[in-house]
């Protein structure tokens with residue numbers, strides 16, 4: 001090629017090289033921007049997962065002036081019911097989301113309020129009766145099924161009385177084949193548990209939320225615990241399963257909200273239908289005993305859960321029987337009932 005053509009080519013190529021450079025640069029910038037955008041998107045996505053159940057003030061707690069939000073996920077007992085699932089209560093306060101007991105259907109009820117199983121990683125067990133624990137395997141493992149709302153990344157943390165470690169480890173062992181397969185094939189996380197067996201006292205403190213365990217009297221089921229949750233000068237107490245006991249009154253005194261178990265095996269004037277009914281009543285709370293507890297505790301609101309009746313007509317009598325002893329505010333809980341605790345304690349419509 002002659003020199004003059006070479007120069008002509010160089011002159012022609014330079015603008016293309018420059019333009020090409022610009023394109024490459026802008027493409028790189030674009031790529032960087034894209035990376036940043038997708039990182040932001042992924043951040044906002046994971047924040048969104050967390051925010052799904054958060055409110056306008058950016059916390060898990062209740063709306064407006066309320067500090068604590070309590071959702072009754074299951075208000076039933078071992079008695080099979082499509083309306084009342086097994087014991088489970090969700091407490092949301094500030095940045096904390098805590099589950100108390102995990103009875104039959106807990107994961108389904110959580111899903112109904114748009115909380116994926118993977119969004120729960122702190123469980124407090126009151127005692128080891130199956131109607132409080134049978135949903136554990138479901139909540140543990142379903143958290144690994146891909147869910148756009150979020151999957152559990154770390155260990156499932158469990159607090160409970162002596163024996164909880166055995167219950168948790170045995171469950172994991174029972175589902176070992178499933179758990180190992182999910183880990184290997186799907187890279188599943190959140191399938192290991194960290195168990196803290198606790199006794200009476202403060203068992204958890206984080207983000208201003210304090211959880212206190214206390215002993216209750218559930219007959220031969222020992223130990224059995226109740227829990228008091230304090231946050232921002234407000235509180236909720238979960239009685240756990242118990243008959244009348246001074247220790248419940250001591251720890252629940254002055255609380256905003258008392259979530260109280262109740263059992264009715266017969267009407268006040270009726271005979272026990274069996275020795276089993278008599279024994280069941282002995283380690284649970286009758287409406288009259290609950291009335292005595294409420295008189296001592298003086299909660300702003302008392303809500304019944306663990307509503308165990310052996311004749312359907314008995315359920316409607318529970319509040320009336322209580323009101324013969326106690327003239328404060330008491331209601332029969334329902335699955336998915338939400339109670340907000342702030343300056344006022346109110347049931348959300």
Ligand SMILES: [Zn+2]
Nearest residue numbers: 127129218241
């Ligand atoms: Zn029990």
